Amino acid sequence: MNHDYHKDISGCGLTGLISKKKRRVSGREIVKSLCLMTDRGNGLGAGYAAYGIYPEFKDCYALHVMYDDPEVRWSVEDHLKANYKVEKIEEIPTSPVKAIPISPLLMRYFVSPLKDKLAGETAADDFVVNTVMKVNSEIGGAYIFSSGKNMGAFKGVGNPSDIAEFFRIDEYEGWTWTAHTRFPTNTPGWWGGAHPFTLLDWSIVHNGEISSYGINKRYLEMYGYKLTLLTDTEAAAYMLDLLIRRHGLDISTACQALASPFWKAIDGMNEGERDALTALRQTYGSALLNGPFSILFGHGGGLVGINDRIKLRPLVAASKDDVVYMASEESAIRTICPSPDKVWAPRAAEPVIVEFE
Amino acid sequence: MLEINAAGLHYRALNERIREAAAKGEKEIRVKGVNGQYYIGAGLRGGAVITLEGTPGNDLAAFMDGPTIIIKANGQDNICNTMNAGKVVIDGNAGDVLGYGMRGGRLHVRGDVGYRVGIHMKGVKKQSPTIVVGGTAGDFFGEYMAGGVMILLGLNSKDGAPLAGDYLGTGMHGGAIYVRGEVDKKYCGAEVGITGLDDEDNAALKEALTEYCKDMNLPLDEIMKKPFKKLYPASLRPYGNLYAY
DSSP, X not given: OOSOOOOOOOOOEEEEEEETTOOOEEHHHHHHHHHHOTTSOOSSOEEEEEESOOGGGTTSEEEEEEESSTTHHHHHHHHHHHHEEEEEEEEOOOOOOTTOOOOOEEEEEXXXXXXXXXXXXXXXXXXXXXXXXXXXXXXXXXXXXXXXXXXXXEEESSOHHHHHHHTTGGGOEESEEEEEEOOOSSSOOOGGGSSOEEETTEEEEEEEOOTTHHHHXXXXXXXXXXXXXXXXXXXXXXXHIIIIIISOOOHHHHHHHHTOOOHHHHHTSOHHHHHHHHHHHHHTGGGOOOSOEEEEEEETTEEEEEEOTTOOSOOEEEEETTEXXXXXXXXXXXXXXXXXXXXXXXXXXXXEEEEOO | OEEEEOTTOOHHHHHHHHHHHHHTXXXXXXXXXXXXXSSTTTTOBSOOEEEEEEEOOSSTTTTOEXXXXXXXXXXOSSTTTTOOEEEEEESSOOOSSTTTTOOSSEEEESSOOOSSTTTTOOOBTTBOOEEEESSOOOSSTTTTOEEEEEEEOOTTOOTTSOSXXXXXXXXXXXXXXXXXXXXXXXXXXXXXXXXXOOHHHHHXXXXXXXXXXXXXXXXXXXXXXXXXXXXXXXXXXXXXXXXXX
């Protein structure tokens, strides 16, 4: 037996920042933060999500689409043109990077649903979600991996620095950023499986594994979501859309559904709180994310960080002036913010909810 | 004294320089510009005193066997993983899973610590690790503890506020945890007993805290004034009958 082999000991890493004043920050910052954690990730996935990057198209949905086969592009575009007013079609700007010899065709579309398609109860957001689900599940080799307004995800197979160079992340400016370096454990390292996972404005980066994936998936399927990206984190992104946008839960309540207090803690609460949380757990038992996780989720109104209920993955937060930072490691924050006003370790299942001023 | 600038160095290069200096018999090493490098001082032997400026990465002092590492900032996760001898002094807070399987030496933290501190800590006869935390701790403090001493001081806590989180000492089957204040049984593992301190405990506590207070420049007498509680394993073999059916 060979005792001298070098085992790749690693894990995922994540980092994010938000300016509460909606001051736009260069992508250079988040790239520097993510690239500090070189002992996390193994080059099989990295990505970035940014908010506030498309001010000239801020009222359009920005669809980022990856095509395994360039031919597929035409069927997606036929579908888009039949259903949307398409303001702009362009390739997502990329730079050649030696370490990324192959990539899917990457396109982006700034679109608004055609008015006559929104008849009846169907709101624009639902219409876009339906498009994402339809394309991702029915058009082979095409994946819409970003579909929000004035935001976008950029991700692929590669190291954080290579993916950043490839997508020219330093050319974007956003008021919220999240970023992820991947160490795939149970699922393939492919372009669609890199983080962030997004739907509409929701974007998720995740360190850990969601052991309840099967339950969560079946629950989401009942509401029309189709999970096509072969990775557990996708379920968390759609769950936020379901709980917050469609069911109208506020963010902290949604977090209590995803990472519910244990029954023994609920039993010790006063009557009102106990009844409310009992009802929440009973209603959303299938939304509970089991297993270890630290998650950052960005949305149109802010940034949230949350851990599993016994903190099996790291999460550190810090603040300086109008900016709040969250990352797997304090050093990833300090490399872009050497002297924070405050540094703290969020408790298990206690979300850090940051909203704009 | 030797000074090393760690800015931009990967941990392998940094550790090589530290090891090289220690091998040459350098007694005092100051490392500037540390930020995020993992495994600093891992497996290092000898008696050097290494002072770090900046935030070191995970697994600091893993398997370390002798030296002293002083951190002038916060520490991250997994510090003193399976450490054998020596000392780590942290002037700020520190993260999760400190002292995992630690088998000797000392870890002194001025501030708060995260989850699972002292998990699987062990000790045999004279080989006994000690962790002293000046602030508070997260859940699972002393989980599966098999030996050694853990001390939780809560120096900046309000009276009556719990110093540790939930699942305190869960699975504990050796060693002792001393908590400066009251301990609520409902937050302890089923295997844990709670008692006052006897003379032997007081001697052990005083010895550990004398060194801690010297490192942190804190008044020992004042800290000792407040009564401590001792957590001990109620059974040495809590699961001895698990498979004896």
